[in-house]
Amino acid sequence: MRITEAAELYIALNVYQQDTADTLNRVARLFETRSGCRSIESIDLVAIKTFRDETLKVAKPVTYNGYLRYLKLLSKWLFDEEYVQKDWFSKVKSATLPIAPPKTVDDDVFLKAITYLKTDSGAPQPAWFWLIVIRFLYFTGVRRRQLVAIEYQDLDLKKQVLTCSYRGSKTYREWDIPIADDLIPDLEYLIRRAEDELGRPMREGDRLFNVCLFYHRYKPDPKNNGAMRREHVTGFMRRLSNKIGQRIGAHRIRHTTATVLCNPVDEEHEPDIFSVQKLLGHTQLSTTRNYVKTKIGRIRTQVNRMSLPK
Template sequence: MLADQALALFDGQLKSQNRSEHTVIAYHNDIAQFLNYLGQEKSCDPGEISLEEISVEWVRSFLGDLTDQGLERKSMARKLAALRSFSKLMCKEGYLDHNPVQRISSPKLGKKLPDFLYLEQMEKLLKTPDCATVLGARDQVVLELLYGSGLRVSELAGLNQEDVDQDQMLLRVRGKGKKERIVPMTEYALKAIQVYLDMREHSQRPLLLNYQGSRLSVRSIRRILDKLALEAGLPQHIHPHMLRHSFATHLLDGGADLRSVQELLGHAKLSSTQIYTHLTREHLRQVYDETHPHAKSN
């Protein structure tokens, strides 16, 4: 079978699997790019290439060329996944007797370090809401719980008044998979909650309400952070998870052990928490460079 016929067959297979139009187009373009590369190397029309000409050596050569062009590993991994699916289908249909991509490992994707706020930035943000108004008092609660207890934005939006144990300064939080955990809150958070509830006219169960008296949504919390960051004069876009990242980073910088931070964040695996050690290592390096007399040569 010729390559252009195989590509049409592959497109039909993806569509029959109810893949999104974006996925079908992306995979089609990835295979077409490989075939164009092969055609250029063989000095022939890509559509005239026979499937039998596709080999592990040519796939590796193609990936090597992409590396030389500076393509990100994430994009390379997707192209390899497209080639793997394409070859698997051709084997299944009997047009290839072996999968030339099977022996090629996907490139390892480096974990992106999470964005976080430095302590001075966080303190500036915490001082921004106007707590003399009910909405400002509510926004203060948003900041204190996202940062002070490391909540996910969905966990914050889902809090009810009965989830707050003011005597023990604890929160009952429903995390991923509706798993419940108990997390502490700061004195600042407790005071903010008390001020807000005293000013509020509505008695509904949700802890946080919008101006209409309904539960505050995740989208609204994101908009609140955008507004507060602008008012605080912070240079970067602030999203809710940045405050959760800041919570974890500042705890580890302060000497908290990794297991405790894992429990507080509600991570099922310790590996999910370990990414923050990269951030604290950067902090330690900075402290070391700035304070040790032999850290840097003059």
């Protein structure tokens, strides 16, 4: 059995998220190409080392580690189901990564991006749409995949609540989060523009964010009823970063949301990290902690409270 065939079988029996299926298929193809190993029976440590070396020539260690997680998952399943006699990946270690603080977006970068989108005629179009996307990402902390999966019925403007649907969830869960007051005019405007393009009121099943409605150069997802794809968000963020000369991206904004909420301006109030965990949809508090960059000012305040006898 080819490795790609094994991946397809595993997906058919165990995977329910299209994103996960696409990634596993891609990793299986990469392993076959870079290791020179085609069948599951021919996998060995030499093939794994070859894959690692070839991958690290063109990708960062963090990318290799992501591939390795999927390959370990597939290998363990093949061993458990007795398709192979040994789980060769079981003792393969991930590449060592430096532990750096979370990457966030400073206020001046937000200001530069927003000003550029508002004033520059050469800004990515439709600029009004992308402004709303940036603001929405900031005030909600949602991922790209969640943003593009939001449907009209997930939004309750009267109660100011958004249901983060299982459709865009990495863990196939749903949870509710509040919609900030500042976002209400944005969302009302977005809905009006969408209804103008559709020629009808928005209804259940319509995607809330769909740039394809407003700009024909964006090609809709043929597998998902003409919906916007998360790659559209990635491409926009890359172009925006190049134009303003500063890095900005959906996941950096997500880290920023966590950092801002856990570093309140009023240092007399302790941050509510459990609320932040709920907002971001993390199942483990430790994950939320990894998202937060504690500002040096808060640490300085704590240090200056220390004293020694004189």
